[in-house]
Amino acid sequence: MIQWRTQRNPIIGDKFASRHGQKGINSFLWPTESMPFSESGMVPDIIFNPHGMMIESMAGKAGAMHGSTYDSSPFVFNEKKTAIDHFGQLLVRAGYNYYGNETMYSGVDGREMEVQIFFGIVYYQRLRHMIADKFQVRSTGPTDPVTLQPVKGRKKGGGIRFGEMERDAMIAHGAAFTLQDRLFNCSDRDIAHVCARCGSMISTLRCSKMLSERRNSENSIVNHSEREMCLLCGKDDQVCPVEVPRVFRYLVAELAAMNVRLQISVKHPANLSQ
Structure with a gap:
């Protein structure tokens, strides 16, 4: 030894x-x-x-x-x-x-x-707690496939936890953009589609034009463009993209599995007042 x-x-x-x-x-x-x-x-x-x-x-x-x-x-x-x-x-x-x-x-x-x-x-x-042995740096690295957040652990190349005390310090300093960057942009930022008519997030589905429209079309070129459509309403004119944390989408799905519906109130960009 x-x-x-x-x-x-x-x-x-x-x-x-x-x-x-x-x-x-x-x-x-x-x-x-x-x-x-x-x-x-x-x-x-x-x-x-x-x-x-x-x-x-x-x-x-x-x-x-x-x-x-x-x-x-x-x-x-x-x-x-x-x-x-x-x-x-x-x-x-x-x-x-x-x-x-x-x-x-x-x-x-x-x-x-x-x-x-x-x-x-x-x-x-x-004490033996020295920064030369415990420092940790990360720019990019592995993320959790479920939450899209950086994994924890220095050996795995994970991220450093931004906890409640760090959040409160940012709020006390008025650094709102830095707080959003740490907890949202650099963490689990995701795009969710919400139906403004029924307020559902989990009922939206990306699909192409209806098959009946394709069959009845006389043109040789069929429109294969995909759009987000609400399965509950059956329409796609009120589906809005919203930036939310990935864990929020996970929470909505977990609540739906327990028969708890989360209705989100959003406004279509066309209906917003100038």
């Missing part, structure tokens, strides 16, 4: 986590000279959003200043004696802000930042 050991520097996309279960993805690598620094000249190693677990960092900062350890089990503190109040008083005794905030200076222009920033000690570890 041969084991390989390679040294990898952290890159964008690598995963880190604290000892308290706060996972995070490296989203940007700032140069050292551009990092903010405190009044004592300390430069942070990691910058993350203020929604993280700050109490652990407050406990680590207080423990580093007083040289002691603290019990962090969930039954030590209660509503009357909170953890933030306990560690806040320890930080005040050490000469720091009650919440552990410090004045920071910009590493770009050296100006003092208007808002005090939380600055503390947290042990962060690197």
